[in-house]
Amino acid sequence: MANYDPSFAREVFQNVDFGEEIKMCMQCGVCAASCPLSTEMDYPPRQVFTLIRAGKREEVLNCNSIMLCTSCYTCKVRCPRKIPVVDVMHGLAHYALKQGFVPRRQPAVFGREFWAQVYKLGRIDEKDLPRRYFFSEGLVAGIKGTLDFMDVGLRMLLHKRMKLLPERKIKGIQSLRKMLDKAERMGKGGAGA
Numbered sequence: 068m069a070n071y072d073p074s075f076a077r078e079v080f081q082n083v084d085f086g087e088e089i090k091m092c093m094q095c096g097v098c099a100a101s102c103p104l105s106t107e108m109d110y111p112p113r114q115v116f117t118l119i120r121a122g123k124r125e126e127v128l129n130c131n132s133i134m135l136c137t138s139c140y141t142c143k144v145r146c147p148r149k150i151p152v153v154d155v156m157h158g159l160a161h162y163a164l165k166q167g168f169v170p171r172r173q174p175a176v177f178g179r180e181f182w183a184q185v186y187k188l189g190r191i192d193e194k195d196l197p198r199r200y201f202f203s204e205g206l207v208a209g210i211k212g213t214l215d216f217m218d219v220g221l222r223m224l225l226h227k228r229m230k231l232l233p234e235r236k237i238k239g240i241q242s243l244r245k246m247l248d249k250a251e252r253m254g255k256g257g258a259g260a
């Protein structure tokens with residue numbers, strides 16, 4: 068068991084959204100047992116909280132757990148202490164990014180491209196989004212990613228889940244953009260924006 072070192076915990080309490088909530092954690096493990104991604108995570112949520120208390124700053128801010136959380140809310144619903152685990156995980160992810168850690172780099176790139184397409188078209192172009200994502204890593208990575216997913220793309224074409232022609236904008240795109248603009252302002256901290 069790791070030794071207790073309060074320095075990082077203090078940092079989390081002061082700077083991470085919902086960070087103080089982990090003071091209530093009793094390490095029952097319900098969140099870890101319920102999380103559908105726990106087998107893929109470096110540390111399940113319960114262990115992330117233990118590491119924070121143990122002062123393991125690098126391990127926590129670099130771990131893929133905060134990147135993989137899909138906001139399914141199972142942990143938040145089941146926690147007997149009513150800790151908003153999902154919000155703490157996202158708070159840690161945002162804080163890691165602000166501190167220059169890059170555990171969310173790939174999802175961040177994907178999210179940025181996804182957002183840009185929804186803003187532009189009101190929908191996703193199933194050809195264009197992966198292309199932009201793969202080539203964001205450079206030419207070689209782009210070609211490799213494209214080849215790796217070639218069979219998926221062909222099957223999507225066969226099953227009419229993807230069109231060869233470019234997608235067109237949805238009707239009412241301007242209204243959607245107004246909503247997205249507002250969501251973006253709120254995400255930057257202006258809840259009343």
Ligand code: SF4
Nearest residue numbers: 092093095096098146
């Ligand atoms: S379910 Fe709640 S109390 Fe239990 S380990 Fe997870 S966060 Fe802590």
Ligand code: SF4
Nearest residue numbers: 102136137139140142
């Ligand atoms: S919200 Fe995130 S941490 Fe919680 S159970 Fe779902 S994936 Fe796991």
